[in-house]
Amino acid sequence: MxxxxxxxxxxxxxxxxxxxxxxxxxxxxxxxxxxxxxxxxxxxxxxxxxxxxxxxxxxxxxxxxxxxxxxxxxxxxxxxxxxxxxxxxxxxxxxxxxxxxxxxxxxxxxxxxxxxxxxxxxDSGPEARRRQTQLTVLNRLVIVLISIIAIGVVLFSFPEVRAIGTSILASAGVVSIVAGLAAQSTLGNLIAGVQIAFTNAIRVGDVVVVEGEWGRIGEINLSYVVVYIWDERRLILPCTYFTSQPVESWTRKSDKILGTVLMDLDWRVPVDAVREKFMEIIEASDAWDRRSANVLVTGSEGGYVTVRFKISAANSDDQWDLRCLVREKIITWLQQEHPEALPVTRVTLESPE
Structure with a gap:
């Protein structure tokens, strides 16, 4: 074998x-x-x-x-x-x-x-928006940390870089002061971004009024926030803006919101008839959530009376639509049924003696 x-x-x-x-x-x-x-x-x-x-x-x-x-x-x-x-x-x-x-x-x-x-x-309420905001910022923060660690490992694999790193660490006090002064704005925005995410000041999806503009918080990044304006513009602001400037939030605790329509009308306006017509209009609309509604005369200066229509809605979009509906319907109804209630300017002419 x-x-x-x-x-x-x-x-x-x-x-x-x-x-x-x-x-x-x-x-x-x-x-x-x-x-x-x-x-x-x-x-x-x-x-x-x-x-x-x-x-x-x-x-x-x-x-x-x-x-x-x-x-x-x-x-x-x-x-x-x-x-x-x-x-x-x-x-x-x-x-x-x-x-x-x-x-x-x-x-x-x-x-x-x-x-x-x-x-x-x-779940699209405030708690869901808070969790979404925190998870988004946390995800970006973790990715940045992973990238920094990876780059650090790559750099410190070179003996020359390790030697430079040792000398830098020996003078870390001076370097930290210089770096802090040079990157004060950048670091401030990074810290503000983390602060926004975990202090629940604003959240993705919140309705806000910023710089006189109405919109929703669309993105929260580590250094800036993007506000989606209602007319499809985008307002980009640094994170430090939201930690140092007042911001009007319409969805802090809940999406439910009250709205008002103000009208300057003549003194001859039939308030009871207006109140009845107002209730008829909002009861026919699906935008009214039936929490609150009233009509009050809140002013009587300058030759007019100010009539305030208060309405409630489940969210800001419905509130806006309902306010526009009430304004249009009441104006049309007054023109057709009570033209005497429309504002007029009175001038009294006195004959000379």
């Missing part, structure tokens, strides 16, 4: 490098296929698993192939060559950066899942 032939691979040769790379690629491919198979099997019961697999597919595969290639080169021929130190440093930097990319993707996915959970409960 012929003896069995064995093949001994010289891992220090380029053939060993090629074999190690092929083994690494095969292992990563098997891992990817397994993960995708499991994700496809459970996707029907848990749709979020399929979404997670789709998001981490590219950064995860890239990281796995980089690590496999790094290990293969480290135990074979390239590790004995003069340029291995450079290649080793490049692979380390790539692994750190891709790892940060993967970690940021996981953090963002987790935050979005929490926000979708709130949306699924159909």
């Amino acid at each position: 012929a003896p069995l032939t064995t093949f001994d691979i010289d891992w220090a040769s380029w053939l060993g490098t090629l074999v190690a790379l092929l083994v690494g690629i095969a292992a990563v491919a098997a891992l990817v296929i397994t993960v995708r198979f499991i994700a496809n099997r459970v996707r029907g019961r848990s749709a979020w698993i399929g979404d997670l697999e789709r998001r981490i597919r590219v950064p995860g595969m890239t990281l796995a192939f980089l690590i496999a290639g790094w290990i293969a080169c480290a135990v074979t021929a390239p590790s004995t060559l003069s340029w291995w130190e450079v290649l080793d440093r490049i692979l380390l930097i790539c692994v750190v950066l891709v790892g940060a990319w993967l970690l940021s993707t996981l953090v963002t996915f987790g935050v979005e899942r929490l926000m979708q959970y709130d949306s699924a409960r159909d």
Whole structure:
């Protein structure tokens, strides 16, 4: 019987490098296929698993192939060559950066899942907006921290940078003062952004009046806030504005809001008839939430009487529509039924003696 032939691979040769790379690629491919198979099997019961697999597919595969290639080169021929130190440093930097990319993707996915959970409960009240704001700012803050740590690890992988870092730390007092003065505005906005998120001063979706403009808080970033104005303009303000300037909020505790319509009418206005017509108008409208409604004469100066119509609505949009409706209907009704109630200017002419 012929003896069995064995093949001994010289891992220090380029053939060993090629074999190690092929083994690494095969292992990563098997891992990817397994993960995708499991994700496809459970996707029907848990749709979020399929979404997670789709998001981490590219950064995860890239990281796995980089690590496999790094290990293969480290135990074979390239590790004995003069340029291995450079290649080793490049692979380390790539692994750190891709790892940060993967970690940021996981953090963002987790935050979005929490926000979708709130949306699924159909909760659009102040507490839901508070949680959405905090999660959004926290997500961006964590991603910034991950990026800073990754860049720091990359820089400190160079001995020269570590030496510079040691000298900087030795004079940290002076550096911190200079950096604080140079970046006072930027740091102030960053701190204000975190403060806004966790003190519940304003939230994404809040209705506010800022700089004389009515709109909704559309975005809260780490350094600035975007207000969506009602006419589709965008007002961008630094975060420090909302911690140092007064802001009128219409949805601080609840979306419910009161509104008023003021009319200057003639003294001959039939207030009881106006009150009856007002109730008829708002009872026919779905925008009135039936919490509050009244008509009062609140002024009688300058030759006119001021009639105030107070109405309540479930939110600011309904309140605006209801105010416009009341104003239009009452004006039309007065023109048709009680023209004497419309404001007039009286002039008395006295004959000379």
